[in-house]
Amino acid sequence: MDRGFLTELIRAAIESIRINKLRAFLTTLGIIIGVTTVIAVVSVIIGVQKKVTDTFSSIGADVIYIQKYPWVMGARRKWWEIRKRKDITFTEYNALKKYSTTIKYIAPEMHSRVSLKRGNKKVEAVEITGTTHILPKINQQYVETGRFLSEDDVRYRKNVCVIGTDVAENLFPEENPVGQYLKIAGNKFLVIGILEKKGNIFGQSMDNVAVIPYTTYQKIFGSRRSITIVALAENKDEAIEEIRWILRHVRKVPEGKPDDFSINTSDALIKQWNELTRSIFLVMIVVASVALIVGGIGIMNIMLVSVTERTREIGIRKAIGAKKKEILVQFLIEAVIVSLGGGIIGILLGFLLAKLSSIFANLPFAMPIWLVLLGFLFSSLVGVFFGFYPAKKAAELNPVEALRYE
Amino acid sequence: MNKRKNRDLIKLKGIKKVYHLGQVDVHALRGVDLVVKKGDFIAIMGPSGSGKSTLMHIMGCLDTPTDGTYILDGMEVHNLDEDNLAEIRKKKIGFVFQNFYLLPRVSTEYNVALPMIYNRVPYGERKEKALKLLEKVGLSHRIHHLPSELSGGERQRVAIARALANDPDIIFADEPTGNLDTKMGAEIMEIFKGLHKDGKTIVMVTHERYIAEYAERIIHIKDGKIEDEEEL
Numbered sequence: 001m002d003r004g005f006l007t008e009l010i011r012a013a014i015e016s017i018r019i020n021k022l023r024a025f026l027t028t029l030g031i032i033i034g035v036t037t038v039i040a041v042v043s044v045i046i047g048v049q050k051k052v053t054d055t056f057s058s059i060g061a062d063v064i065y066i067q068k069y070p071w072v073m074g075a076r077r078k079w080w081e082i083r084k085r086k087d088i089t090f091t092e093y094n095a096l097k098k099y100s101t102t103i104k105y106i107a108p109e110m111h112s113r114v115s116l117k118r119g120n121k122k123v124e125a126v127e128i129t130g131t132t133h134i135l136p137k138i139n140q141q142y143v144e145t146g147r148f149l150s151e152d153d154v155r156y157r158k159n160v161c162v163i164g165t166d167v168a169e170n171l172f173p174e175e176n177p178v179g180q181y182l183k184i185a186g187n188k189f190l191v192i193g194i195l196e197k198k199g200n201i202f203g204q205s206m207d208n209v210a211v212i213p214y215t216t217y218q219k220i221f222g223s224r225r226s227i228t229i230v231a232l233a234e235n236k237d238e239a240i241e242e243i244r245w246i247l248r249h250v251r252k253v254p255e256g257k258p259d260d261f262s263i264n265t266s267d268a269l270i271k272q273w274n275e276l277t278r279s280i281f282l283v284m285i286v287v288a289s290v291a292l293i294v295g296g297i298g299i300m301n302i303m304l305v306s307v308t309e310r311t312r313e314i315g316i317r318k319a320i321g322a323k324k325k326e327i328l329v330q331f332l333i334e335a336v337i338v339s340l341g342g343g344i345i346g347i348l349l350g351f352l353l354a355k356l357s358s359i360f361a362n363l364p365f366a367m368p369i370w371l372v373l374l375g376f377l378f379s380s381l382v383g384v385f386f387g388f389y390p391a392k393k394a395a396e397l398n399p400v401e402a403l404r405y406e
Numbered sequence: 407m408n409k410r411k412n413r414d415l416i417k418l419k420g421i422k423k424v425y426h427l428g429q430v431d432v433h434a435l436r437g438v439d440l441v442v443k444k445g446d447f448i449a450i451m452g453p454s455g456s457g458k459s460t461l462m463h464i465m466g467c468l469d470t471p472t473d474g475t476y477i478l479d480g481m482e483v484h485n486l487d488e489d490n491l492a493e494i495r496k497k498k499i500g501f502v503f504q505n506f507y508l509l510p511r512v513s514t515e516y517n518v519a520l521p522m523i524y525n526r527v528p529y530g531e532r533k534e535k536a537l538k539l540l541e542k543v544g545l546s547h548r549i550h551h552l553p554s555e556l557s558g559g560e561r562q563r564v565a566i567a568r569a570l571a572n573d574p575d576i577i578f579a580d581e582p583t584g585n586l587d588t589k590m591g592a593e594i595m596e597i598f599k600g601l602h603k604d605g606k607t608i609v610m611v612t613h614e615r616y617i618a619e620y621a622e623r624i625i626h627i628k629d630g631k632i633e634d635e636e637e638l
Contacts, residue, residue, distance in 0.1 A: 008523045019511060316507045319468060320521040320568070321496020323489045399468045399488075403507065 006333075009326075013334035016306070017341075027302040028342030030295025031382060035343050035375045038288045039350025039367075040357070045277055046366040047358050052273055056266040062236055063138055063265070066092065066229040066243060070262040072272045085260045086251065087226035092261075095250045096229065102239040107134040109228040110217050116163075116210060118171040118182040126167055127209045128184060130217025138232045146178040146193030149213055153192075157215040162193040164207035184210065185220055200362065236265065292378060295342065296386035303335050303390035314394050315402030328395040335387020336380050343379020347372055414477075415576060415607055416442035416465060421474035421484075423460050423630075434460040436630035437474070442609060444575070447602040449621035450611045457630040458611045459580060465609060466499055466578040467491040479575060496524055500569025504581035506561040508553040514540065514564050515549040521571040532571075539567035543597060559590030566597055577601065579610040583617055595620045 017024045065071075068088050073079065093108050100106070110130040116123045129135075133149045136142050143162055153160050161184065168177045177191045189212065198206035233239030240263050247253075247261050307314070314327060351367060358365035423435040434457045442448055442465075452458040463469040464476065467483060470491070476484040483494060500521075501507075508517045515536050522532035540546050543563035553561055562582060569577050579598065583591030599620055602608055610621060618624050619638060626634040 004529060005523065005526055015511060312507070313509055316509060317520070317524075318492065319466075319495065319501050319507070321492050321524045321572070323492045323524075325489075326524065400463050403468075403503070 005326075006329075009330045009333050010337070012330060013337050016310070016334060017337060020306075023302060024338050024341070027298045028295065028338055028345070030291050030293075030298050031339050031342030031379050032295075032346045032349065034288045034291030034295055035346025035379055036349040036353065037284060037291060038378070039347055039371060039375055040353035041280070041284045042371050043350065043354035043365070043367050044357050044361075044363070045280060046368065046371075047354070047363040049273075049277065050364045050366060052270075056270055061266050062232060064231045064233065064236065064239060064243065065264040066096075066231065066247070067262050067264055068226040070268070071264045072268045088229060088261060089227060090223075092247055092250055093227065093229050095246055096231070096243060099246050100231075100239070100242055102233045102235060102242045103231045104233055105134050105137045106229065106231040107132045107138055108214050109135070109230055110214055110221070110223075110225065111228070112217075112221050114185050116167060116171060116182055116184055118180075121171050123167055123170045123208065125208070126164075128217070128221075129209065129211045130214035130221070131211060132214060135211070135230070138230050141196055141198065143193035144196050145176070146191070148193055149211065154213040154215055157219055158213060159187060159189045159216055160192045160212065161189040162195055162211040163191055164195050164205075164209035165197045166205050166208040167210055168194050184212070187220055240265070292382050295339070296382040299335055299339055299383060300386040300390060302338070303331060303387055304393070306334070307331065307390050307394040310394075311397065311402050311405035314397050315399055315405065318397070318399035319403060324395040327397075328391045331391035331394045332384060332387050335391065336383035339379045339383030339387070340376070343375050346379065347375040350375070413444045414441055415444045415446070415479055416440065416609075417475075417477040418465070419475045421461070421464060421471045421476060423457070423464065423469070424472045433630055435464070435471070438627075438630070438632055440625065440632065442576075442607065444607055445602075445605055446623065447598070447608045447621045448610065449618035449624045450609065450627055451613060451615070451618050451624055452627035452633075453613065456627045458627050460630075461627065462578055462580055462609065462611045466501060467494045496521065497572060498575045500572070500574040500577045502562065502565050502569050502577065502579040502582045504584035506553070506558075506565045506585075508561060508564055508568075510553055513550050513552060514545060514556070517553065517564055518567045518571055521568060525572050527572075535571065536567070539570050540564070542570075543567045557590070558586050559593055562586060562590075562594050563597065566594070566601075570601075574606075576607040576609065579608065581612055582610065583612070583614070591617065 066088060068085050069082060090108065093106070096103060097106055108131060112128045113125045114128055116126045131149070132154050133151050136148055142148070144165075146162070148162055149160065152158070161182070163171075163177060163182075171177065171182055172180060177194060180191050181188055182191060183189070195207070195209070195211070200206065231239065231243070243263055244259060248259065251260060253260055317327060354367065355365055357363070418438055418440040421435055421438040421440075422433070425432040425434055438461060450458045450461060460469070464471050467478070467486075468491075470486070471484050474484065475482065478494065479498065483491065486494070509520065515533070518536040518539055519532045522535060527535070537546065537549065540549055543566055545560060545563055545567070548556060548560060548564075553564065556564065577598075582598070583594055586594060595617060598608055598610070608621070610618075612618050622638055624636045624638065625632055626636075
């Protein structure tokens with residue numbers, strides 16, 4: 001079939017769709033819903049993926065977190081066994097510091113959420129971290145102005161703190177906080193520095209924080225609770241093995257028994273995340289397939305109606321010399337145009353939906369070209385697949401009977 | 407002209423057509439022998455149910471006979487499949503129907519150009535040809551009108567222009583004046599007369615004597631058989 005002829009068939013198809021605009025639109029709703037779902041969900045997932053990747057790298061892709069509880073529950077682990085674990089304490093911290101050969105930097109972390117006050121100003125639920133001067137070398141978050149904790153601050157349990165930008169803005173809206181005082185749980189602290197802004201992770205501000213020496217932390221909050229040990233190594237996997245070995249010795253875990261501590265890294269989170277997105281993808285594929293099949297059946301139905309309505313026209317075309325294949329292609333083109341039209345509307349709606357959710361959820365927006373092409377491909381495939389039977393039926397009509405059809 | 411007129415364009419021999427309607431066999435044609443020479447103008451007359459439409463459909467390659475041989479322009483066509491018959495209809499045959507059978511939603515010009523679209527005539531050429539044919543049937547002022555905006559006579563003239571689009575060897579007209587008043591019918595028949603004068607072969611089905619008399623020869627058909635032939 002030459003190009004001129006196909007153009008004519010496309011024109012004929014568009015003409016016939018134009019006459020039944022509303023019907024064509026209603027027919028294509030299923031396709032619209034299917035394609036919109038795919039485009040919007042995939043785009044949002046890609047956006048979230050980007051965000052999560054950024055977040056994980058801000059957690060520190062190479063940072064090792066030694067904690068009492070795992071971040072991700074394995075299927076085989078039982079929570080009641082984990083609950084019975086002994087706390088992680090400075091015994092472990094000191095042992096790792098003393099015996100590890102692979103760890104480059106190591107620091108303890110203790111956390112609480114309290115409100116901070118200055119005069120009549122107050123910030124709620126600030127995350128207080130008790131640690132050492134080493135922490136920035138591990139988590140790569142440095143001070144913007146002023147200085148971080150020093151070795152002496154830790155050694156002499158000084159009431160000094162480094163604050164996040166949220167705390168700085170709320171308590172010192174018009175002045176430089178460095179050199180000023182604030183109150184943490186009723187204790188007076190000197191502000192020595194402001195941390196670099198970190199932004200939000202999962203909608204939660206990472207800048208509503210204050211960092212104090214762990215020694216001071218213990219003085220105020222006590223030292224009953226389990227601590228987190230953060231570490232950085234050249235070779236993460238090697239370090240993890242060594243840490244396990246040291247901790248099992250220190251905590252006297254009998255051979256053959258599972259670890260009674262958790263070594264967490266962002267790898268596990270990424271793995272968990274990937275599993276989650278995989279199941280979202282699966283659900284989406286099912287939803288989209290159902291919508292596309294429903295849409296396809298709609299198209300088949302409407303094309304069958306169209307063939308019946310236009311029996312006379314088919315007869316005329318055959319009488320003047322149209323071949324079966326030419327009738328078939330004409331009706332296939334019509335079905336594909338209807339479903340492709342739905343696909344295009346779906347792509348636009350999906351685009352819009354993804355854009356809106358990226359704005360409202362504060363996510364990066366992503367609309368890769370392959371996704372758009374996928375939308376086109378699927379919608380036209382549905383048209384061909386479900387349009388084939390009606391088109392075949394049209395092509396097989398007997399010319400005399402078709403002409404006589406009233 | 408006269409020399410070529412001797413050539414047999416249509417040769418029917420023992421043409422039978424049986425329709426199976428449920429358990430009843432309807433014998434629409436019971437053995438028809440007929441020769442149409444190039445340049446003939448033939449009218450087929452007969453009461454309704456006589457088989458005249460069936461005969462025309464078979465001669466027009468819209469249908470195939472149950473039995474018998476049909477040689478069209480030297481080629482056996484009674485055994486051809488649908489696509490091959492379509493090819494013959496496209497190249498050699500033009501139809502004019504009682505109910506006009508124009509595509510309702512496209513212009514006069516497009517209707518005339520339609521057979522040329524299937525014949526892969528390039529756009530410019532077929533546009534030119536369509537305009538020429540519409541001029542020939544006196545409708546050059548109606549090229550952008552829809553069929554519904556035309557009178558019955560005008561519609562039939564569009565149909566004639568369409569039938570001529572691919573320069574067919576033969577034109578089949580099935581009761582071409584059946585839906586027209588006498589005056590319009592006469593106008594249409596004048597066009598056929600003109601076409602015949604230009605050398606076109608015309609086979610027309612009608613049940614009106616005065617329409618049939620425009621032809622050179624009248625074939626009377628009854629109960630699926632040719633009963634009588636008269637030269638005019």
